[in-house]
Amino acid sequence: MALAQLLAPALANKLFAIDLQQRAVQATKKRLAAFLTPQDAEAVAVLHQCHSYFPAHLHPSTVKLIVYNLGYLPGGDKQVTTQADTTLTSLHAAVPLITPGGAISIVCYPGHSAGKQELLALTAWMEQLDNNVWSYCHHQWPSRPYSPQWLFLQRYTVGR
Numbered sequence: 001m002a003l004a005q006l007l008a009p010a011l012a013n014k015l016f017a018i019d020l021q022q023r024a025v026q027a028t029k030k031r032l033a034a035f036l037t038p039q040d041a042e043a044v045a046v047l048h049q050c051h052s053y054f055p056a057h058l059h060p061s062t063v064k065l066i067v068y069n070l071g072y073l074p075g076g077d078k079q080v081t082t083q084a085d086t087t088l089t090s091l092h093a094a095v096p097l098i099t100p101g102g103a104i105s106i107v108c109y110p111g112h113s114a115g116k117q118e119l120l121a122l123t124a125w126m127e128q129l130d131n132n133v134w135s136y137c138h139h140q141w142p143s144r145p146y147s148p149q150w151l152f153l154q155r156y157t158v159g160r
C-alpha cells in the first residue's frame, strides 16, 4: 500500500502485486480502492499467480524494487505458504530484472517449519551471489531465531 501511495498517480505498468490466493488478491484490491483514487487503484496490476515468474514484458535491468512478504496469509490457510523451491525460482527470475541501484527486499518467517527451511535455502543462495554486483544485509534479532527476519539485496550502481 505504501508503495502504491508513493508512486501514485504514475502507477500503470509501474507497480505489480502477486499472490497465489484469490483471497489475498481481493484483499489487496480492496485496500487499494480504500486508499487511492479509483483510477490509481485500477492502474495497479494485482496478479493472481505464483511468484515463480514475472510479467513477460518486464525487461532485464529495469525494475527498481521487488518486495517479498513470504509465509502464509494471516488468518488464512497456513498450508498455503510460500515454499523454498518456488521462492528460489522466483529469485532466479528476479535477479536479472533489477536495475543498477535497485533492490530485493524479503521478509521471512522462520517461526514455522516451511518458513525455517525457506530462510535457510534463501540465505544459502544469497551467499553465492557475486559480491561485486550485490550487497547483502541480513537483519535478525540474535536471541530470537523464530522472529521474522529481513533479507535485503541491493545491486551496486556500478560493478566493483
Ligand SMILES: C[S@@+](CC[C@H](N)C(=O)[O-])C[C@H]1O[C@@H](n2cnc3c(N)ncnc32)[C@H](O)[C@@H]1O
Binding pocket: 018, 019, 020, 021, 024, 049, 050, 051, 052, 069, 070, 071, 072, 073, 074, 080, 081, 082, 083, 086
Ligand atoms: C505473509 S502473506 C503476505 C500477504 C500480502 N502479500 C501482504 O504482504 O500483506 C504471504 C502470501 O504469500 C502467498 N503465497 C504463497 N505461496 C505463493 C506463491 N507460490 N506465489 C505467490 N504467492 C504465494 C500466500 O497466499 C500469502 O497471501
